[in-house]
Amino acid sequence: MRNAWAIGGLFVIALLFLLREARSLLVPVVIALMLAFVLTPAVRRLRRHGIPETLGAALLVGALLGTGGTVAALLAEPAAQWWERAPRALGSVLSRIDRWRGEFPGLRSGSGRAQGAVEATDSVKARLASEGVALTGSLLTEGVRFTLSAASTVILLYFLLASEHWLLSRCLEVLPARPRLRAVVLGGLRAVQRDLSRYVLTLSLINLGVGLATALALSLLDLPNPGLWGVAAALLNFIPYIGPWVAAAALALAGAMTDAQGLQLLLPAAAFLSIHALESNLVSPWLIGSRLAINPLSVFLSVLLWAWLWGLAGALIAVPLLICLRCVCRRNRKLRVIALYLSASSRPCASLRSLLGPGRSLPKVPG
Structure with missing residues (x-):
């Protein structure tokens, strides 16, 4: 058993470096x-x-x-x-x-x-x-x-x-000549296409709105070339977590290159962060919905992994790859537990005491 785990671990490590x-x-x-x-x-x-x-x-x-x-x-x-x-x-x-x-x-x-x-x-x-x-x-x-x-x-x-x-x-x-197997494979491919198309289209519309709002805000702040920064903000917003902070840092540097004084230098970055906060907390959850939503922890780990492997391109495709993986896991009984961890459930989590069953209490930690 230990040899099998060791071989599997070595295979995963070799695969990661091969991908890189x-x-x-x-x-x-x-x-x-x-x-x-x-x-x-x-x-x-x-x-x-x-x-x-x-x-x-x-x-x-x-x-x-x-x-x-x-x-x-x-x-x-x-x-x-x-x-x-x-x-x-x-x-x-x-x-x-x-x-x-x-x-x-x-x-x-x-x-x-x-x-x-x-x-x-x-x-x-x-x-x-x-x-x-x-x-x-x-x-x-x-x-x-x-x-x-x-x-x-x-x-x-x-x-x-x-x-x-x-x-x-x-x-x-x-594939083997089994109609049920072929139907499951075809249904899985169609599900991947449907979910991925909906996610990318919805995210593109959201980021288009973010870019337009950013360009409008920067034009009101008299930052040169607000359209350029609006497009950059829209493109960087495709990268979860990392992209918005890169855009904010770039806008802070752009604000420092202007003739503004004091805290006015940070107004471009603050305007974009305000727009991003509104988008990530209100607009995206409402438009994307629970069907296409992914667990934020899974998204963050996926972005870190693929950014380490393939740089900016890997960070861009990290979430689409998660959506494909979740669609595959949902249609395989042995892999449904992985889909459970990848999905963002809208139901409140059960308490630990209720999961232990009636008549059982939480174990006490010594000391």
């Missing part, structure tokens, strides 16, 4: 599969109206590329402006930090601590100036890698959508 090392190959495949599950119902509806799968897949992929290209073209100029403004604005932020440090008695320029802080600031400035070329080269390398991965994802997505009926029929043919 093969992320450049697996990330486009997994993202394409997730998008295929989301868009397959739309292709099926188009086929019912007489549009072939190949044409329907081309229309959907073209619509995605057109929407993404339009948004990127609209945001290219504001992003370039912020990029050109960043070195000068960063120097202004560091100078402002120097002034704030001088207002505290223990950090004034006469003390050794202040002298060390000044030297650290100067070293940061010198490093930014000397490593600008290396930073640009690394960004270009990552840009090329992202372009290749995105192109692979789009091509694979088209083939998956165009051959969905053929792939599904072949998968059912390789």
Whole structure:
């Protein structure tokens, strides 16, 4: 028994490191599969109206590329402006930090601590100036890698959508000739497609509202290029827990790059956090509902795991993968206990005393 547990543990560890090392190959495949599950119902509806799968897949992929290209073209100029403004604005932020440090008695320029802080600031400035070329080269390398991965994802997505009926029929043919088994597998795939499509569509609408509200709030605060920050907030809000705090930190840095003074520097970040709090506590629970809701602890652990394995792409697909896993576990008797832990139940939990049964009391802890 111990040998079996040890072998299983070693297999899990080896699988995790294999997934991490093969992320450049697996990330486009997994993202394409997730998008295929989301868009397959739309292709099926188009086929019912007489549009072939190949044409329907081309229309959907073209619509995605057109929407993404339009948004990127609209945001290219504001992003370039912020990029050109960043070195000068960063120097202004560091100078402002120097002034704030001088207002505290223990950090004034006469003390050794202040002298060390000044030297650290100067070293940061010198490093930014000397490593600008290396930073640009690394960004270009990552840009090329992202372009290749995105192109692979789009091509694979088209083939998956165009051959969905053929792939599904072949998968059912390789199963044993038992109608009940094939019906269970087909029902499970349809359930995954339905739940994943509903979740992604609902979350996209929610994040669209978050982006619009953020852009409106930032325009009222006179932050430059509020549309750029609205799109960034909407995209980062797809990553549970981590994304909103990254957006808030970026907005705090953007506020520090403006001419605002005092606590006004934190107004952009505070406005976004207020919008996010309203969305996460009221809007999302009401729109997503208990059927698609996932246990928050499972979501957090999944985001941590997949972010460690695949970075930003893993954090983006962490929740869709949880939804797929829950759909599979619900249709397998041996795995239903896992689905119980993954689901967010709206019923109140029973007390520990009631779970022990009548006539039994809670055990006393010594000491």
